[in-house]
Amino acid sequence: MKNGSPSLNALDPDTFAGESRAVIDFLAGYYRDVDKYPVQSEAEPGSLRRLLPDTAPEHGEPVDGILEDVGQHILPGLTHFQSPNFFAYYPANASTAGFAGEMLCAGLNVAPFTWAASPLATELECVMLDWMCKLMCLPDRFLFSGGGGGGGGGVLHGSTCEAVICTLAAARDRALSKLTHEGILKLVVYASDQSHTTFQKGARIVGIPPSNFRIIPTSASSSYGLTAESVRHAVEADLASGLVPLYLCATVGTTGVGAVDPVGELGEVARRYGMWLHVDAAYAGSALICPEFQGYIHGAELADSVSMNPHKWFLTNMDCCCLWVASPAQLTSALSITSEYLTDVSCQETVDVVDYKDWQIALGRRFRAIKLWVVLRRYGAAGLRAHIRRHVEMAKWFEQAVKADERFEVVAPRRFSLVCFRLRPRPRYEGDHAVDALNRKLLNAVNASGRAFMVHTVVDNKFVIRLAIGATMTQMRHVRNAFHLIQEKATQILPP
Amino acid sequence: MKNGSPSLNALDPDTFAGESRAVIDFLAGYYRDVDKYPVQSEAEPGSLRRLLPDTAPEHGEPVDGILEDVGQHILPGLTHFQSPNFFAYYPANASTAGFAGEMLCAGLNVAPFTWAASPLATELECVMLDWMCKLMCLPDRFLFSGGGGGGGGGVLHGSTCEAVICTLAAARDRALSKLTHEGILKLVVYASDQSHTTFQKGARIVGIPPSNFRIIPTSASSSYGLTAESVRHAVEADLASGLVPLYLCATVGTTGVGAVDPVGELGEVARRYGMWLHVDAAYAGSALICPEFQGYIHGAELADSVSMNPHKWFLTNMDCCCLWVASPAQLTSALSITSEYLTDVSCQETVDVVDYKDWQIALGRRFRAIKLWVVLRRYGAAGLRAHIRRHVEMAKWFEQAVKADERFEVVAPRRFSLVCFRLRPRPRYEGDHAVDALNRKLLNAVNASGRAFMVHTVVDNKFVIRLAIGATMTQMRHVRNAFHLIQEKATQILPP
Missing domain, CATH: 3.40.640.10 (Type I PLP-dependent aspartate aminotransferase-like (Major domain))
Structure with a gap:
């Protein structure tokens, strides 16, 4: 051996720059379109396994085809945490600066x-x-x-x-x-x-x-x-x-x-x-x-x-x-x-x-510290405070909207950007179990629409719907749409 | 509030694409120049803290200045795992495909x-x-x-x-x-x-x-x-x-x-x-x-x-x-x-x-799985086997070179791409302690040159130098240079 086996040259700077730009464009396109996917995936167990070969490929292939497959087969099967209509769990909010920090972390490695x-x-x-x-x-x-x-x-x-x-x-x-x-x-x-x-x-x-x-x-x-x-x-x-x-x-x-x-x-x-x-x-x-x-x-x-x-x-x-x-x-x-x-x-x-x-x-x-450094410098404390307050204000609006519709009640005091609410019990329903069933039906209907995604919790034995505001791209109109969606589904499922 | 506080618009697709490309170019430049840095940083404790403000900035700033600071203040203070002259620990090898996978993981979030x-x-x-x-x-x-x-x-x-x-x-x-x-x-x-x-x-x-x-x-x-x-x-x-x-x-x-x-x-x-x-x-x-x-x-x-x-x-x-x-x-x-x-x-x-x-x-x-998927598809099993074998062949060359220089001995059998060696004891040194001291001095001299970085281990109470080949950009010439560097420093420190 003189110079070793043929090298993949896997960090060649020009190839690195070219292929990485293709990924960036792919992701920018994703952010443009993310609100078009159903927020929670409806993928069936086994659906991806059936599409993929049983073993790893023997030979490499260009990045374009890989990205095409990500777009065609993976994206529709994800639950889109970056969707502006994601109100589940707590947020996992990405940003341009956070991503830049991740790139520096992964690239310097x-x-x-x-x-x-x-x-x-x-x-x-x-x-x-x-x-x-x-x-x-x-x-x-x-x-x-x-x-x-x-x-x-x-x-x-x-x-x-x-x-x-x-x-x-x-x-x-x-x-x-x-x-x-x-x-x-x-x-x-x-x-x-x-x-x-x-x-x-x-x-x-x-x-x-x-x-x-x-x-x-x-x-x-x-x-x-x-x-x-x-x-x-x-x-x-x-x-x-x-x-x-x-x-x-x-x-x-x-x-x-x-x-x-x-x-x-x-x-x-x-x-x-x-x-x-x-x-x-x-x-x-x-x-x-x-x-x-x-x-x-x-x-x-x-x-x-x-x-x-x-x-x-x-x-x-x-x-x-x-x-x-x-x-x-x-x-x-x-x-x-x-x-x-x-x-x-x-x-x-x-x-x-x-x-x-x-x-x-x-x-x-x-090297996660570099990510936090980029976020803090790119947005500054003032920018980050505005980011938090924007979500809290939207949550206040939603809280008021829920309170103003007599079919609903807010179940726990809102402290930050999470609102916990449910269809309130009314005399005609028979006990807690029936109220829970109705709320469960409501949440299912909301999520099944693909237009928003929320999860529930149980507190004081009550089934409660959680609306957690915090996705980076969530704007006031998304919160308004979510509220109207909830109202619409409530109207459909509530007994006359 | 009508539309919430002013939004940072932190995932605006155009800003995202533009700023991310700047980071890509920065990293491509880093890979071009990484062999010019001393592999192991000589930064003194406190040197960065003295440069940075005591508190996070109040206002955000453009990404260019941040990248400039990374280049000027952070890079010289890192130990460069991606340097072709990095032979320490075990490798942590980055690649264009691995990075693409990290970007998809971080971007889809x-x-x-x-x-x-x-x-x-x-x-x-x-x-x-x-x-x-x-x-x-x-x-x-x-x-x-x-x-x-x-x-x-x-x-x-x-x-x-x-x-x-x-x-x-x-x-x-x-x-x-x-x-x-x-x-x-x-x-x-x-x-x-x-x-x-x-x-x-x-x-x-x-x-x-x-x-x-x-x-x-x-x-x-x-x-x-x-x-x-x-x-x-x-x-x-x-x-x-x-x-x-x-x-x-x-x-x-x-x-x-x-x-x-x-x-x-x-x-x-x-x-x-x-x-x-x-x-x-x-x-x-x-x-x-x-x-x-x-x-x-x-x-x-x-x-x-x-x-x-x-x-x-x-x-x-x-x-x-x-x-x-x-x-x-x-x-x-x-x-x-x-x-x-x-x-x-x-x-x-x-x-x-x-x-x-x-x-x-x-x-x-x-979502780490997408990273592994991109690596496996981009390089294929054949490409990855070639990658492994290339490093193993270079380690074999180094092992032979060490054996051919009578001043050294290989201390443990080479199985993969790690070679463990040391200056061998010779009658004139007094006992193990003196041999260890010489090897320690040799390793220090090699690392202090900035031209390579290795670490030691102790086995059978012997101080042993480890040369671990595995960095993505390491070529045969880097291994040859490392060997010549070791020979040169050995000549300098060995008693006549």
Whole structure:
């Protein structure tokens, strides 16, 4: 062999530029037409498998044919999170800047697992977490010392569940250091019936016995927020049984109804019983850049960790989750394991740098910080606040519209851009079950139209429809259309 | 409010296309010039923080200035994984097709956590895992039934560590279903001293007591592969102490020296003692698409799970890890937790679909399958085999060159594209410590030149230099240059 086998030349700059432009044009066309697809796909299981060959192709082919197939076979089978008529789950909003950041991340393709593995990628991440912390008015204790803080710090994960597992492991190991490993059987995790199931899954993953996960009920009287009283009650009962309170989750903007737990009050309970308090602001964290929402995070100085997902409502393409901790040492002592090939041969002495591999589950990681940097610089804090407020104002309009139609009721107070509503019970319906069935029928009819997509939740045993506003391209007219669609379907299905 | 606050119009198709093209041109320029940067950055801690403002900008700015800053301030501070002179860790190889796939993933920005949340994104993932399984000649038991297999299946994770945690949790819960939760204190995980530390970290995360993690020594006599005998010995000792063998990790292509554990023999031990066998082929899995390497995976029909990372050596930009399991039900029973808003309102009956949220840690997930699809179609199996073989041939050349220079020795057998070598001991040096110091000095000198970047490992208490060939743009001349650089620095530092 003189020069090796024939090379694919898979990063030839001219080919790279040409083929990448074809993809860009394809995506620009997608954004132009995305509102023409049914928002939720009606694809049948097996429909794509039947079209594709059984094995990978033996020979390569040009990119054009691949893009044609994406357009013809994949796009109609997706549920279009970028459609302006997408009102389901919580948003996953893409943007030109978020996409530019993803391109830089994917194109540079560095893996900053240690400082040495890409120094300024790590440093940019530290600075971005400080910027976000200040923008959201989180307490200074979550800032890096270099950022003017008190020795805390932040890291970018891919998802809240990863962040939760890391904090659960840190809390667990902090507790076990005083208990011996057998203590793991006694540790108890607390969340509300509105907390994300991620906490339950995370607790199971880190080895907390499933019987030691407490789901504390909430009710309309506290607007579905967790009360300090109910937590204290649950904790006292566990203490009486010889168990050890470990971890309490407070949510700002729950997934189901957008409820807000009283962070400060829960922080006091957590502190009193020596529990780790995590504040999950996955969705609503984005709104905390607006002063009018910052009251919801008051008391966060009593939290051990806070997380939020820019990939939900911050114009940041997936994936991106910010996690801040007050004590990085507690995180790294649970997650740090080193290998010879990861020690930097050039610096034998310890220098004060961040090795992000010890702040997360995986060793490998992407350069997500550059994405957040591009988003923050391209739109600025003012632009991002306007983005949030625009969605909140549309949600207010929808809330009022629902209230003005006597057939409907708003089921939980609207805090941000999520409205939870349903067809209200009327004397002629026989009980809750019938009301639920009607609402289920309504939601099905709305989604089946292809003109909007929403999902439901169940709160107080009621089937509730969620309209979550947050897609990048959603304009007032889309919200109006969604409301008229709901009215139209309601008229069709309601008994005369 | 009539039309909401002013919109950023953050997905306007024309702006999107224009700004994205600017990023493409920037990246094409980067690939043109990447070999001009020192491969490993020499950036000092704090150097970027001093340049950036303390807080996020209040107002947005055009993309051009941002790209200029990336070029001026970020690029010189990165360690360039895409440099043709990058020989460190294992590769993280980008490609035009992998990048196109990342763009489609980021641009469509769907989150296929359940079938209903984007049906054909899930289905494409199932088919891609079947394609990869067949391409690597893995046993049929890892194929989905629909793909001609026996009820197994695969999923894309972001990293091996995530895959490992999911399989550890599945193995743990399978064992605990017979033991009650207290049994967690008795479970034992086995790996070799060459296994990735990910297993140790994963075992800690899922609550296995750290004292129950067995690191079994390997030696030159088995080419640093784990022997069935040594595992049996360790297991018997644990059984005698009343412990419960849980999980055994076999590696095909270890990180340190590229060693291969005997999968079939370890599979028999695992089966005999009721342990879960995981085969980690993170790096070398890519080579298994070439028939000449498939012998290394013989016996995998005795494994419970197998993983490999296309983002290492398969022209797939980060991140992408394939995990196959023989029994998806064991995985999902450990990881499935459901919420009302994730149940599909339209199908109340159970249909046989995959909900990938139950195959992974997080709820949210990216549409990584489209990336793998584009790579496989754009280059074809033949192109990808040529890509692998080109790197292996270059490694063979380097291995021969090192052997031909009597100052060096190859320390472990080369299996794939990794060569482990060092300056050999000679009578005049006093003991191992002096040889290690010289090799450390050599590696430092090579890396400090900026003309190549390698890392070391320690095996049999020897400091060993690793040359891992796998960057997309690496050509024979870069390997030759690296060898001449090593010779030149050796001449400078060796005592006369």
